[in-house]
Amino acid sequence: MKFLKVSSKSSPASVAGAIAGMVKDGAPVNIQSVGAGAVNQAVKAIAIARGFLIPTGVDISCAPTFSDIEIGGETRTAIRIAIYVHRISAQSSSSYLGPETSDDGACMGGEAS
Template sequence: MEVLKVAAKSNPNSVAGALANTIREKGGAEVQAIGAGALNQAIKAIIIARGYVAPSGVDLVCTPAFTDIEINGEERTAIKLIVVSKQ
């Protein structure tokens, strides 16, 4: 599954476009965010992406989970949002 990493400074419209394209091509994606700001941008992106794919009869389902990732040799806990299409 394709992983999209979102930062607090990410543009939600850009992330939404990438997410919508990944949903159309692969049927799902994993969105990773660390911190409240990044999670806020990720949620906004998912909402916007839902609007992009809705006209073609696709709805999105989002399942939240925790995941451990390594950044610069340091282990951090991220929130992953598993987004799949539902028709």
């Protein structure tokens, strides 16, 4: 299995473009990150990619797992994130962006996703 490797220095917008492109091409998307900063960048990229894809009638979700990998002779724990693709109708795509929030981040209604 091939992984899109994301580091703490990866640009979320660039990774999001790669995710969206792979989804549009029908390629499986699996992300691998090591460290909190890298996982943060990966999650931001997934959120940005979702924003790119929803207007086209495609939504994505993800599932993280732990994996032990070897880097430079050391065993490290990686977070692997599988991306799942969901087709949606264009009519309902605006409701897929999640609940509205106020400036302080409080939920304004709807279910948290």
